[in-house]
Amino acid sequence: DLEEQMNAEDEYLAELTKRDNEISYFKQELEKTTGELEQERELRKQKDKALGEKDKMILDLAKTLKDSGKSTEEIQKLTNLSKEKIDSL
Numbered sequence: 001d002l003e004e005q006m007n008a009e010d011e012y013l014a015e016l017t018k019r020d021n022e023i024s025y026f027k028q029e030l031e032k033t034t035g036e037l038e039q040e041r042e043l044r045k046q047k048d049k050a051l052g053e054k055d056k057m058i059l060d061l062a063k064t065l066k067d068s069g070k071s072t073e074e075i076q077k078l079t080n081l082s083k084e085k086i087d088s089l
Contacts, residue, residue: 063089 062079066072072086079086 059085059089062086 058079058081062075062081062085065075065078066086066089072083075081075086076083
């Protein structure tokens with residue numbers, strides 16, 4: 001009877017150990033995924049910042065071209081900006 005009880009305890013402990021190992025594995029996977037998402041978020045911020053700077057440079061160029069007397073059509077060809085955007089400068 002004692003042997004059966006000990007075997008049952010061993011089986012129970014083995015299941016608890018298995019569960020704990022799975023929990024540990026999923027925690028590690030969660031941390032890994034969270035880290036990857038943070039890296040992606042940071043890269044996206046950097047890309048957005050670079051695009052914002054590029055847009056500002058294009059607008060500055062269009063304004064300079066407009067101030068120098070270039071036509072809206074010429075500025076559109078050079079900058080790919082809309083007529084409305086160029087007219088608003």
